[in-house]
Amino acid sequence: MIYVSMTGEESEVFDAKEFIENSLEEIRKAVGGNRVISACSGGVDSTVATFLVHKAVGKNLIAVFIDDGLRREGEPEFVVRTLKNLGIRTRFVDAEKEFFAVFKGKTDAEEKRKAFRDKFYRTLGEVSKELKIQFITQGTIKADIIETVKGIKSQHNVLEQIGINPEIYGYKILEPLRELYKPDVRKVARELGLPKEISERMPFPGPALSLRVLGEVTPEKISIVRKATEIVEAETAKLGTFQNFAVLHNDKATGIKDDKRVYGNIITIRIVDSEDAVTAKVRLVNYEILMKISARITKEIPSVVRCLYDITDKPPATIEFE
Amino acid sequence: MIYVSMTGEESEVFDAKEFIENSLEEIRKAVGGNRVISACSGGVDSTVATFLVHKAVGKNLIAVFIDDGLRREGEPEFVVRTLKNLGIRTRFVDAEKEFFAVFKGKTDAEEKRKAFRDKFYRTLGEVSKELKIQFITQGTIKADIIETVKGIKSQHNVLEQIGINPEIYGYKILEPLRELYKPDVRKVARELGLPKEISERMPFPGPALSLRVLGEVTPEKISIVRKATEIVEAETAKLGTFQNFAVLHNDKATGIKDDKRVYGNIITIRIVDSEDAVTAKVRLVNYEILMKISARITKEIPSVVRCLYDITDKPPATIEFE
Numbered sequence: 013m014i015y016v017s018m019t020g021e022e023s024e025v026f027d028a029k030e031f032i033e034n035s036l037e038e039i040r041k042a043v044g045g046n047r048v049i050s051a052c053s054g055g056v057d058s059t060v061a062t063f064l065v066h067k068a069v070g071k072n073l074i075a076v077f078i079d080d081g082l083r084r085e086g087e088p089e090f091v092v093r094t095l096k097n098l099g100i101r102t103r104f105v106d107a108e109k110e111f112f113a114v115f116k117g118k119t120d121a122e123e124k125r126k127a128f129r130d131k132f133y134r135t136l137g138e139v140s141k142e143l144k145i146q147f148i149t150q151g152t153i154k155a156d157i158i159e160t161v162k163g164i165k166s167q168h169n170v171l172e173q174i175g176i177n178p179e180i181y182g183y184k185i186l187e188p189l190r191e192l193y194k195p196d197v198r199k200v201a202r203e204l205g206l207p208k209e210i211s212e213r214m215p216f217p218g219p220a221l222s223l224r225v226l227g228e229v230t231p232e233k234i235s236i237v238r239k240a241t242e243i244v245e246a247e248t249a250k251l252g253t254f255q256n257f258a259v260l261h262n263d264k265a266t267g268i269k270d271d272k273r274v275y276g277n278i279i280t281i282r283i284v285d286s287e288d289a290v291t292a293k294v295r296l297v298n299y300e301i302l303m304k305i306s307a308r309i310t311k312e313i314p315s316v317v318r319c320l321y322d323i324t325d326k327p328p329a330t331i332e333f334e
Numbered sequence: 335m336i337y338v339s340m341t342g343e344e345s346e347v348f349d350a351k352e353f354i355e356n357s358l359e360e361i362r363k364a365v366g367g368n369r370v371i372s373a374c375s376g377g378v379d380s381t382v383a384t385f386l387v388h389k390a391v392g393k394n395l396i397a398v399f400i401d402d403g404l405r406r407e408g409e410p411e412f413v414v415r416t417l418k419n420l421g422i423r424t425r426f427v428d429a430e431k432e433f434f435a436v437f438k439g440k441t442d443a444e445e446k447r448k449a450f451r452d453k454f455y456r457t458l459g460e461v462s463k464e465l466k467i468q469f470i471t472q473g474t475i476k477a478d479i480i481e482t483v484k485g486i487k488s489q490h491n492v493l494e495q496i497g498i499n500p501e502i503y504g505y506k507i508l509e510p511l512r513e514l515y516k517p518d519v520r521k522v523a524r525e526l527g528l529p530k531e532i533s534e535r536m537p538f539p540g541p542a543l544s545l546r547v548l549g550e551v552t553p554e555k556i557s558i559v560r561k562a563t564e565i566v567e568a569e570t571a572k573l574g575t576f577q578n579f580a581v582l583h584n585d586k587a588t589g590i591k592d593d594k595r596v597y598g599n600i601i602t603i604r605i606v607d608s609e610d611a612v613t614a615k616v617r618l619v620n621y622e623i624l625m626k627i628s629a630r631i632t633k634e635i636p637s638v639v640r641c642l643y644d645i646t647d648k649p650p651a652t653i654e655f656e
Contacts, residue, residue, distance in 0.1 A: 266443060
């Protein structure tokens with residue numbers, strides 16, 4: 013297993029240009045003439061990592077986008093288009109049905125994360141065998157490592173810390189951003205000339221919308237939370253918050269639709285400010301915006317009768333619900 | 335079955351004094367020399383109904399307080415003390431264990447309401463047999479009847495509309511407030527000289543905290559929501575809202591306590607303005623208050639990691655969750 017060590021420093025003194033130069037050199041040294049894949053979700057971390065390796069080894073890097081059926085509205089198309097625009101070789105893997113299959117019957121948060129992670133690595137393992145690659149790039153950043161070590165979350169892209177040996181999946185790991193905090197990753201993105209949609213992109217978890225469906229993950233539930241997410245993002249785009257999303261509860265609640273009592277779905281809206289995801293503060297969003305989101309969600313998604321706003325900082329809550 | 339018809343009118347023209355006079359006369363006529371019990375929860379409706387009948391028939395009225403284990407902190411003591419201060423004969427029934435027994439294994443909202451209602455009437459039936467009474471007084475008001483007929487809720491104290499024959503429980507029903515809306519009930523309470531804690535008392539549902547625990551109702555879950563309710567009520571007492579309460583979810587969410595990831599409880603805070611409970615508006619409570627409630631609840635109730643604020647008007651949500 014090879015880790016590329018980086019020269020990450022405090023934000024104030026971080027020099028993105030210097031980081032990139034050192035990084036490209038270290039990646040070239042580590043990879044040699046081997047082939048690399050990079051699982052790219054379209055988030056700032058994985059896209060920066062992918063683009064760095066692409067700059068370092070060119071055609072020897074193949075970006076892989078796994079469509080797990082858990083992405084936001086329009087996201088698979090956006091990611092593939094962005095990678096193509098950057099001149100990166102890209103492989104699109106349609107694994108929607110297979111991912112839903114692994115979630116079947118699983119209701120515990122940690123069990124779901126593990127199911128996702130395992131399926132993710134098995135899928136990558138298959139692609140890597142097929143493409144005969146030796147390295148896989150991951151967008152792991154410092155906060156992921158800190159929280160995994162502290163036991164706050166089992167990040168799906170920090171293998172070593174959680175005792176998984178990536179060799180069993182058939183490849184070595186390249187984590188060019190592992191010493192960086194989020195703001196520095198964004199500086200690197202800007203310095204690399206990546207489009208704003210990437211450099212300023214809101215964090216989005218690896219297991220995607222599966223973390224935002226409490227209880228069992230099904231295509232129906234993902235489609236509800238996807239629509240709610242679209243509404244939340246549209247109505248809060250201008251707030252400039254760190255994260256803004258929707259969560260579908262497994263619990264139901266009573267409501268009134270067409271003058272009749274119904275037992276319907278509950279959606280929670282979560283909007284937080286954060287520097288690095290290690291701590292986060294609830295954004296005290298204007299009620300006018302919240303009430304508009306609540307009205308749109310209960311109107312545009314017929315099964316939803318109730319919207320809640322998360323008013324818990326991290327800690328004691330985490331940013332995500334699972 | 336005998337219903338006492340009343341002279342309820344629109345609020346603007348409602349004359350509480352006249353209502354009381356007519357009411358006392360009609361109650362006396364209906365009851366004659368028979369004995370009456372009145373199940374009093376301490377809410378404004380049931381206390382006004384109880385006190386009216388007490389004024390009408392004196393010692394022939396026995397108030398019954400059933401301690402179902404689902405009441406708020408200090409509530410059983412408060413109700414019994416209030417009734418005694420009013421000079422009303424009172425019977426205290428300790429039925430805590432029996433009520434929790436009927437909730438066992440029940441997770442559906444309507445099933446839980448039915449279980450509560452049935453247990454409530456069976457308990458009252460036993461007391462009425464023991465006390466050899468012929469009439470039972472209930473605090474049914476107009477909104478209960480409207481919503482029951484519309485199918486929005488199955489109010490536990492409107493028997494006729496839901497097809498239950500009270501005769502099978504062994505008594506006749508007296509509903510002196512059934513033509514009144516909530517604001518007029520409060521006027522009657524003031525006119526009767528009831529203490530402010532009663533006349534201005536916030537509405538509280540018959541099935542009490544059992545409606546505020548999603549999923550199965552257990553003593554542990556009731557104790558969590560009871561504590562959360564106490565905090566919400568203390569921090570929002572001055573807002574003068576129609577209702578302000580806490581709900582314990584069945585879903586769990588991740589959080590961080592003592593630097594470790596935990597899977598903990600979720601509490602929703604609901605604070606609404608309403609005239610008559612038929613419609614309700616979310617009170618746009620100052621964030622300072624909400625964040626203080628959130629901090630207190632997650633600190634003072636160790637199992638809770640997350641607080642949410644309900645931002646849904648009625649309709650499309652109901653005021654309660656179940």
